[in-house]
Amino acid sequence: MPRADVVVVGAGLSGLTAAIALADTGAAVEVVARGHAATHWTAGGFDIAAPDGASTPADGVGLLAARARPRHPYARLRDDVAESLAWVRSVLASEGLEYVGELDDPLRAVPTSIGGARRAAILPAGQAAALAPWAPGERLVICGIAGFKDFWPAAIATSLRRQEVWGAAGSPDARPSRIDAIVVDLPDQAGRHNLNALELARRFDDPAWRSEAMGRIADAVGRSGRLGPGRIAFPAVLGLNDHAAVLEEAQRTLPLPIFEMPLVPPSIPGLRLYYALRSALRRRGGRLVVGEPVARVVVERRRVTAVAMSAAVRERLIRTDAVVLATGGFAGGGLIGEPDGRLVEPLLGLPVEGPAAAEWLSADPFDRAGHPLETAGIRTDADLRPLDGAGKVVVENVAIVGSLLAGQRYLTERCGDGVAIASGRRAAAVLAPSRAVTPAKAQVPA
Amino acid sequence: MTIAAVIREASDAAEALSPTFPEVALSADDCLKCNVCNTVCPVARVTDLFPGPKYVGPQAQRFRIATMLPPQGATTPRIASPDATVDWCSGCGLCTIACPADVKIAEMNSRARADLKTVHRPRFRDWLLGQTDLVGRVGVLFSPLANWSLHNRLFRWLIEKVVGIHRRAPLPMFARRTLRSRLGEASRGNEPPPDRAVVLFHGCAANYYEPHVAEAAIEVLRRNGFETIVPEQVCCGLPMISNGFYAGARGRARSNLPTFADYARRGYRIVGTSTSCTHTLKAEYREMLDLADDDARAVSEATWDICEFLVDLHDQGRLDTHFGRIAETLPYHAPCQLRGHGIGLPALDLFALVPGLEAIDLDHDCCGVAGTYGLKKEKYDIAMAVGDPLFARVRSAASAGASRAACDSETCRWQIEQATSTPVRHPIEIIAAAYAAGSTTAS
Numbered sequence: 001m002p003r004a005d006v007v008v009v010g011a012g013l014s015g016l017t018a019a020i021a022l023a024d025t026g027a028a029v030e031v032v033a034r035g036h037a038a039t040h041w042t043a044g045g046f047d048i049a050a051p052d053g054a055s056t057p058a059d060g061v062g063l064l065a066a067r068a069r070p071r072h073p074y075a076r077l078r079d080d081v082a083e084s085l086a087w088v089r090s091v092l093a094s095e096g097l098e099y100v101g102e103l104d105d106p107l108r109a110v111p112t113s114i115g116g117a118r119r120a121a122i123l124p125a126g127q128a129a130a131l132a133p134w135a136p137g138e139r140l141v142i143c144g145i146a147g148f149k150d151f152w153p154a155a156i157a158t159s160l161r162r163q164e165v166w167g168a169a170g171s172p173d174a175r176p177s178r179i180d181a182i183v184v185d186l187p188d189q190a191g192r193h194n195l196n197a198l199e200l201a202r203r204f205d206d207p208a209w210r211s212e213a214m215g216r217i218a219d220a221v222g223r224s225g226r227l228g229p230g231r232i233a234f235p236a237v238l239g240l241n242d243h244a245a246v247l248e249e250a251q252r253t254l255p256l257p258i259f260e261m262p263l264v265p266p267s268i269p270g271l272r273l274y275y276a277l278r279s280a281l282r283r284r285g286g287r288l289v290v291g292e293p294v295a296r297v298v299v300e301r302r303r304v305t306a307v308a309m310s311a312a313v314r315e316r317l318i319r320t321d322a323v324v325l326a327t328g329g330f331a332g333g334g335l336i337g338e339p340d341g342r343l344v345e346p347l348l349g350l351p352v353e354g355p356a357a358a359e360w361l362s363a364d365p366f367d368r369a370g371h372p373l374e375t376a377g378i379r380t381d382a383d384l385r386p387l388d389g390a391g392k393v394v395v396e397n398v399a400i401v402g403s404l405l406a407g408q409r410y411l412t413e414r415c416g417d418g419v420a421i422a423s424g425r426r427a428a429a430v431l432a433p434s435r436a437v438t439p440a441k442a443q444v445p446a
Numbered sequence: 447m448t449i450a451a452v453i454r455e456a457s458d459a460a461e462a463l464s465p466t467f468p469e470v471a472l473s474a475d476d477c478l479k480c481n482v483c484n485t486v487c488p489v490a491r492v493t494d495l496f497p498g499p500k501y502v503g504p505q506a507q508r509f510r511i512a513t514m515l516p517p518q519g520a521t522t523p524r525i526a527s528p529d530a531t532v533d534w535c536s537g538c539g540l541c542t543i544a545c546p547a548d549v550k551i552a553e554m555n556s557r558a559r560a561d562l563k564t565v566h567r568p569r570f571r572d573w574l575l576g577q578t579d580l581v582g583r584v585g586v587l588f589s590p591l592a593n594w595s596l597h598n599r600l601f602r603w604l605i606e607k608v609v610g611i612h613r614r615a616p617l618p619m620f621a622r623r624t625l626r627s628r629l630g631e632a633s634r635g636n637e638p639p640p641d642r643a644v645v646l647f648h649g650c651a652a653n654y655y656e657p658h659v660a661e662a663a664i665e666v667l668r669r670n671g672f673e674t675i676v677p678e679q680v681c682c683g684l685p686m687i688s689n690g691f692y693a694g695a696r697g698r699a700r701s702n703l704p705t706f707a708d709y710a711r712r713g714y715r716i717v718g719t720s721t722s723c724t725h726t727l728k729a730e731y732r733e734m735l736d737l738a739d740d741d742a743r744a745v746s747e748a749t750w751d752i753c754e755f756l757v758d759l760h761d762q763g764r765l766d767t768h769f770g771r772i773a774e775t776l777p778y779h780a781p782c783q784l785r786g787h788g789i790g791l792p793a794l795d796l797f798a799l800v801p802g803l804e805a806i807d808l809d810h811d812c813c814g815v816a817g818t819y820g821l822k823k824e825k826y827d828i829a830m831a832v833g834d835p836l837f838a839r840v841r842s843a844a845s846a847g848a849s850r851a852a853c854d855s856e857t858c859r860w861q862i863e864q865a866t867s868t869p870v871r872h873p874i875e876i877i878a879a880a881y882a883a884g885s886t887t888a889s
Contacts, residue, residue, distance in 0.1 A: 002761060002790065035546030036482045194497045198485060266481040282809070291543030292788040311788035312729040313746055317761075332546070 002317055004030040004287075005433045007307045008324040009294050009347065010334070012037035013417060014402025015326030016277040017084075017424030020091060022324075023284035025432040030318060031286065032309060034293035036274070038332060038403075043262035044236075044269025045123040046088075046099065047410075048081060048418035049074070050107050052368065057121050057418070058082075058103040064415060070353075070375045070407040074415065076382050077422040084425040085122075085418070095276035096244050100128035108133070109166045109174065111140070111233060113151055113261040115159025117166050119414070124269055126238055126247050129231055129259035133174065139230030140176035141221055141256065146185045147195045150263045151235040153181035176230070184220040187212045200237035201268045204246045210239075214253045221255055229256075236260035236268045243272055292316070297323065297348050303397050304348075322397040322431040325378075325386075326424070329403040329410075335376060343376050345404075348395060351388045353379045353406040370409040377406030383430045384423060399427035464736040470554055471511060476547040477504035483541035483551050488812040489534060492831035496534035499541035502558065503551040506532070510558065532558045536816035536829070537688050538782035553733045556687060560734075563690035571610040575818040576686035576694060582654030585620035593619050612826035616815065616864035618655040618856070625657035629676055640713035643673040645706065647716055647749070649723035650681050651856035659856075662878035663719045663752050669881055670759060670766050675714070677705050682723040687734050688817045699731050699742070707741035710748035717750050719874055721854040722783040722817065724751045729786065751784070752874050753792035753854065760799070770883025773802035774850075776876065777843040779836060779862065781855035782812050793854060793873035800880040805852070806843060810836035813853075815861035830865065837865040844868045852876055 008019045011033035022029040049060025061081055065074040074081070082103055089099050101122035109117035110130045123131060134140075140160070144153035157179045159165060166175045187209055189195060204210045221232060238260055239246030250258050262269050281288055295310035304323045308315040327334030327347065336344045341357025354376030361371050377400075379387045384399040401423040403410055410416035464471075477500070484490060484498035496502075506529050532555050541551040563572075574581070585592040595601040602613040611617075625648055637643055644667060652660035664674045679702055683695035706716055706727070718724040727749040731737040750758070759765040780791050797805035813833040814820050820829025840851050840862060850869040853859045859870040 002757070002795070034548065036485070036544050037546060040482050040485060041480055192494060194501065196484070196498075198481075198490075199494075202491065264481075265479075266485045271485060289790055291785060292790070293548070309788065309790075312725065312786060313749065316789055 003319045004028050006322045007320040010326030014420035014424040017421050018324045018427045019286050020280050021425050021428030023286040029286045031288045033290045039270045039274035041265045042270045044273045046417045047414040050119045050414035056104050072407045073405040073419045080422040084421045088421050091280050092276050095279050097276040098125040115156040126260040129257040134176050137177050139178045142181045142233045144183045146183050157181035180224050182220050182224045184217050197237050201240040204239040205242040232256050232258040236262045324399050324427045326401045334404045350378050350386045370412040374409040379406045401427050465738040466736050470550045473550045474504040474507035477549050482544050486540045486544040488832040489536050493828050499551045502529050502532040503554050536819040538812045538816050539786045560690040560692040572689040576689045576691050578650040578685045579681040582650050589620040610823045611821050612823045615821040616860040618860050621657050625653045625660050638673045644717045645675045645709045645714045647718040649720040659719050659872045662875045666878050682726040684726040696735050703741040707744040710744040716748045717755050719752050725783045725786050754789045757792040757795050768884045769800045769880035771802040775848045776805045777851040778805045779808045779853040781858045784854050808839045813858045813861045815857050840866045
């Protein structure tokens with residue numbers, strides 16, 4: 001009944017990765033989440049590692065793993081990264097979501113929708129055209145949508161024309177020779193209020209509408225100047241449920257290669273990633289319940305025996321042999337910083353490794369090194385079991401994954417996705433039940 | 447005035463406005479503006495008329511709060527909502543469920559809609575749709591005539607023109623006799639103790655339209671050693687809440703609460719087959735209607751959805767699991783109101799115990815009807831578009847051989863039946879049939 005071999009708390013990238021890998025072993029796995037997670041907020045690519053000084057993701061993983069203080073999660077996970085990434089990509093590919101780029105590929109400056117650049121090497125197919133080096137004479141056409149307030153092509157172009165955006169490391173040919181901004185009127189969008197990314201992405205799923213839309217984009221690009229070599233940057237709205245088909249049509253019918261720029265939340269590439277992971281989990285018979293926060297975790301003799309869900313009225317107990325804690329950092333609610341300076345892990349009350357209150361923040365809010373508080377998290381052993389300050393295991397059958405792990409600064413190190421995938425898969429390997437279990441039937445209607 | 451004094455004054459004023467004001471109205475303060483709610487809204491998915499829960503909810507809430515609390519409150523005229531499009535919200539509640547920051551979005555929007563009704567004159571149609579027990583009483587009394595006229599195309603055209611209920615909207619058939627009259631007078635003097643009896647909140651659907659659903663529950667409960675007590679009761683008030691008539695809904699709640707609270711205090715559990723009625727008793731009396739007194743709390747804590755109750759019995763090893771074989775594929779839709787309970791999908795847990803029964807979770811957000819929303823002339827097309835992928839899945843299951851589907855909520859059942867011409871049953875009917883099949887093979 002309410003019983004699972006493993007309960008995964010949290011439905012972000014790390015939790016779903018762990019759950020899918022567990023379901024693959026035949027384990028009865030239940031994912032519980034208080035709401036939708038960070039997948040809906042993120043750019044949908046795989047940030048493995050891009051600390052200052054790294055030339056490739058693999059290089060970045062090595063730099064982070066070698067760092068002495070604070071010890072980075074990659075110190076334990078570095079050997080898992082390549083295999084985990086390949087595995088997640090194969091899972092996603094079978095759900096129709098393709099990625100481009102490898103761990104040994106150079107980290108390149110990819111232009112963003114606020115006119116900055118971020119360094120990336122592994123991106124979804126829809127963003128992949130941004131990765132190729134810019135050839136001499138190549139032009140970037142930033143194409144906005146009339147009435148769409150989350151993407152301002154002229155402002156983006158103005159900012160991107162500044163050399164420093166592309167980074168000091170960039171040679172003159174590492175950026176487009178010319179940057180143009182255009183706006184296209186998409187079919188029946190005139191005069192609409194609250195035109196948003198979600199709505200546009202759903203419109204692109206409609207084959208008839210999108211074929212007209214592609215025609216208008218092609219015309220607008222054609223009018224923007226001498227065609228020559230170049231690429232189109234477009235807001236990330238090229239389809240939600242039928243993205244692969246939209247992308248294929250865009251590549252076939254538009255005069256220049258196109259890439260998507262991720263936007264403010266809700267992130268369409270992030271939603272595609274979530275839908276693909278969710279579908280992969282269900283296909284393997286795993287369960288996913290969103291909207292039921294965990295009220296408490298029952299621990300007996302240093303082992304979790306049940307997870308209590310807070311329902312509308314009374315708790316719902318799910319008995320379990322193990323728990324994957326994928327509750328995230330401060331943004332996800334996995335960690336709480338109390339006004340009195342305590343750092344709290346609210347579900348199990350695990351010891352949190354982190355700076356003292358006086359050292360949480362640095363004087364410069366945009367310090368390249370990040371804020372000391374970012375490194376706060378749970379310290380674990382090689383099996384991802386939580387440790388106390390003395391290095392002793394606190395709970396035996398719990399694995400900590402994702403941004404809850406201590407020692408990472410995912411904002412500046414850009415390591416969040418790599419840590420999530422590698423730790424998620426490691427957790428599954430550690431917690432998979434050894435006894436033979438009949439896999440639950442995948443129940444996906446035609 | 448110091449900041450602390452302003453905050454104190456504001457929270458006193460908030461407390462005076464409503465005891466659950468901080469829990470619901472002020473939860474807007476936790477909103478991260480992440481837009482997750484907009485990604486799950488089934489109405490915004492199909493129409494431009496509704497901009498999405500974030501815009502009319504936490505986003506608009508600051509304007510509402512600004513005019514409710516001092517110091518502005520004294521001088522600024524109170525606005526019900528800066529955005530009247532909140533009326534296009536169907537009230538499915540999926541936004542609250544999806545929110546990672548625990549903002550009570552759907553509850554906020556329901557209250558805003560009710561406030562709008564106090565400013566603008568409500569429609570007769572919306573009032574009528576809130577009167578489920580009145581409509582039920584009259585309908586059962588004249589059931590042959592009522593059923594004929596409510597399913598006659600000319601009458602339905604007339605009703606659409608005059609009242610505003612869509613001509614193709616799914617309306618159920620009135621029963622010939624109410625559940626209460628079929629059961630006879632409940633004998634209150636002769637009640638077994640709480641470990642051998644439960645109290646039934648049958649709601650309007652089981653009383654006036656589908657007595658067989660409650661009877662199936664009574665039979666299943668008896669099989670597990672529980673008699674069923676059926677006290678006097680009125681509509682839970684949800685149809686009034688959904689249509690913005692909070693005062694009327696509070697009246698319904700106040701007439702139900704003392705009776706049921708009395709049972710709850712004596713240790714009885716309150717069980718219902720309508721997942722939306724039980725959700726109202728559990729949560730909405732508090733979160734929508736501000737009823738936070740001892741009676742409301744006692745009833746809330748004692749209320750169980752029928753499948754939740756049976757799963758709990760099984761968890762204690764007390765459920766009779768001598769089910770007969772039911773060899774069929776059963777498509778199952780989990781209604782929005784059930785998800786609001788936060789109890790998982792107990793019907794699927796029960797189906798898994800029945801030999802031969804292969805339940806398919808249809809995995810769709812909402813059937814569209816959301817109680818009375820999809821009955822309204824101007825909202826019917828939206829409701830049908832919301833449910834369309836679900837209907838396609840039911841039709842495809844039916845063409846693959848499924849003879850029926852299952853769903854816990856009555857209005858969803860009627861909507862899916864109407865749209866797909868496939869019969870849709872309450873899970874408890876399937877469970878009762880599984881017991882019956884077990885008895886046949888045993889004898």
